[in-house]
Amino acid sequence: MNKYRIEAPVRSFSGESVGVQFTKGTGFVDDSTKENRAAIEYFRRQGYGVALSDGKTDEERAQELVTGIAPQRRPILLDEPFDPxxxxxxxxxxxxxxxxxxDTPDTVEFDRVITAERDGKARKTILARGEQKRENEQ
Structure with missing residues (x-):
């Protein structure tokens, strides 16, 4: 499950939009449910800023600056390979x-995901990415 920070186009907006609570133009949503994933896609289509988040608010970040405690950055590790x-x-x-x-590791991952998609749902828009890559390599 990933948590996303959503930045509204109107920075002063506080309220609810598509089931996500915003305060001063910022809201947080995870991708654990179909409704939340739909909300994330809606925000992307509507021009909201959408980015992976550690879940900290601006106030928490400001407090870290005041206290001198730098946030620790940890690499994002996937528990299991990406399953399309x-x-x-x-x-x-x-x-x-x-x-x-x-880049070899990324090429391997790209090919693995395309193969998994072909063997699974076989969605045309995704398989087309594999075809584009193959054409660009020739």
Missing amino acids: SKHDAPEVREHLDSLVNG
């Missing part, structure tokens, strides 16, 4: 787009 069948098509495409073509 557990994600909607935009999330799979986003994962594929995040992989740098030409």
